[in-house]
Amino acid sequence: MESFTIRTPCSSANIGPGFDVIGLALSIYLELEVTIDRTKTSSQEPLNCRITYEGQGEGSGEVPLDPSANLITRVALYVLRCHDQRAFPVETHVHIKNPIPLGRGLGSSGAAVVAGVMLGKEVGGLDLSLDRLFDFCLMIERHPDNVGAALFGGFVGTYLKPLTPEDVARVEIPLSEVLPAPAGGVDTGERPPEPPHGIGHHIKFPWSKEIKAVAIIPQFQVATAKAREVLPTHYPRQDVTFNLQRIALLPVALGQSPPDPDLIYLAMQDKLHQQYRQTLIPGLQDIVESMSPSTQDGLLGVCLSGAGPTILALATSNFEQIADRIISRFKQEGIECQWLLLEPAEGTKAIRPA
Ligand SMILES: Nc1ncnc2c1ncn2[C@@H]1O[C@H](COP(=O)(O)OP(=O)(O)OP(=O)(O)O)[C@@H](O)[C@H]1O
Numbered sequence: 001m002e003s004f005t006i007r008t009p010c011s012s013a014n015i016g017p018g019f020d021v022i023g024l025a026l027s028i029y030l031e032l033e034v035t036i037d038r039t040k041t042s043s044q045e046p047l048n049c050r051i052t053y054e055g056q057g058e059g060s061g062e063v064p065l066d067p068s069a070n071l072i073t074r075v076a077l078y079v080l081r082c083h084d085q086r087a088f089p090v091e092t093h094v095h096i097k098n099p100i101p102l103g104r105g106l107g108s109s110g111a112a113v114v115a116g117v118m119l120g121k122e123v124g125g126l127d128l129s130l131d132r133l134f135d136f137c138l139m140i141e142r143h144p145d146n147v148g149a150a151l152f153g154g155f156v157g158t159y160l161k162p163l164t165p166e167d168v169a170r171v172e173i174p175l176s177e178v179l180p181a182p183a184g185g186v187d188t189g190e191r192p193p194e195p196p197h198g199i200g201h202h203i204k205f206p207w208s209k210e211i212k213a214v215a216i217i218p219q220f221q222v223a224t225a226k227a228r229e230v231l232p233t234h235y236p237r238q239d240v241t242f243n244l245q246r247i248a249l250l251p252v253a254l255g256q257s258p259p260d261p262d263l264i265y266l267a268m269q270d271k272l273h274q275q276y277r278q279t280l281i282p283g284l285q286d287i288v289e290s291m292s293p294s295t296q297d298g299l300l301g302v303c304l305s306g307a308g309p310t311i312l313a314l315a316t317s318n319f320e321q322i323a324d325r326i327i328s329r330f331k332q333e334g335i336e337c338q339w340l341l342l343e344p345a346e347g348t349k350a351i352r353p354a
């Protein structure tokens with residue numbers, strides 16, 4: 001019996017001004033426990049793959065367990081089919097352990113996509129570099145910040161290379177043509193469109209060891225697609241300049257030891273997405289504007305995590321006090337929250353027993 005575990009961190013995208021650019025991998029991990037029984041020659045399971053989901057896991061009862069409908073296994077099948085493997089090896093079992101809350105701004109879909117490409121690589125015995133896996137991720141999740149952080153780990157800046165018009169057309173292929181058909185769909189035997197080479201790139205930034213991340217997680221979901229629909233298609237020039245000025249500071253400010261709270265607070269301001277998402281996340285604007293290092297000891301800065309509704313506070317101390325203030329502000333809106341103290345995490349790994 002062959003067995004291995006894939007471990008992928010959650011992530012917080014944007015960190016204020018770095019919309020669709022900056023990502024931070026954080027210490028909650030999606031784990032896939034994978035076994036392949038190579039002694040079997042045939043399987044009763046659809047696509048030779050049985051999925052089980054840890055009972056208490058986030059998304060349990062919500063996430064489909066059919067391998068042609070589950071995001072993780074659909075992504076793995078996409079990678080396999082690009083390499084002329086139509087199904088999983090006989091007989092594959094994927095047990096999903098997921099503590100990452102879904103639709104909360106902690107990169108659950110990014111983690112699922114990254115875990116999926118790694119699953120495809122491992123079960124298919126494919127020789128694919130992390131950079132090539134990033135290309136596959138970007139055919140599915142079109143903004144690079146969450147998948148870049150989840151794949152490579154740490155605090156990253158991500159960027160897309162300018163593509164030829166032909167490649168632009170290829171990356172804009174509808175998801176339905178990239179991912180295998182969901183349950184009930186017919187396998188036409190066709191090869192899906194492969195990603196162009198080197199679509200996405202990343203650079204790792206230093207992270208000051210003193211800085212921890214307090215994640216305040218409201219008990220409601222905001223789908224990323226919805227949180228992108230509320231954004232304008234055009235921005236005033238002064239708002240773009242505002243973000244450019246801050247993005248130039250952010251990686252330097254968060255890498256300095258000891259951290260400079262006033263610089264970090266300034267560097268985490270945003271005018272491109274947070275104010276528009278207030279319509280979906282009651283209290284958001286007040287939370288990011290009302291707390292600062294001068295009113296709260298230990299605080300460095302506050303922002304929306306990804307597309308929300310989670311709030312990310314960066315801090316060096318007084319974590320519980322900071323979380324309590326944000327939780328009580330959400331309470332005024334009738335919203336309950338939980339909070340977690342998180343640290344930067346390493347990237348995705350496939351771990352095989354020694
Ligand atoms: N472990 C998982 N297994 C299968 N599907 C998942 C899993 N995790 C997330 N998903 C899918 O991703 C969706 C959530 O993705 P969405 O992009 O809306 O939010 P998010 O990734 O949690 O937040 P953000 O992108 O703002 O950080 C879920 O509704 C589900 O369809």
Ligand SMILES: N[C@@H](CCO)C(=O)O
Pocket residue numbers: 013014019020021143145146224227228273306307
């Ligand atoms: N950069 C993305 C992250 C969410 O997945 C956004 O803010 O929409």
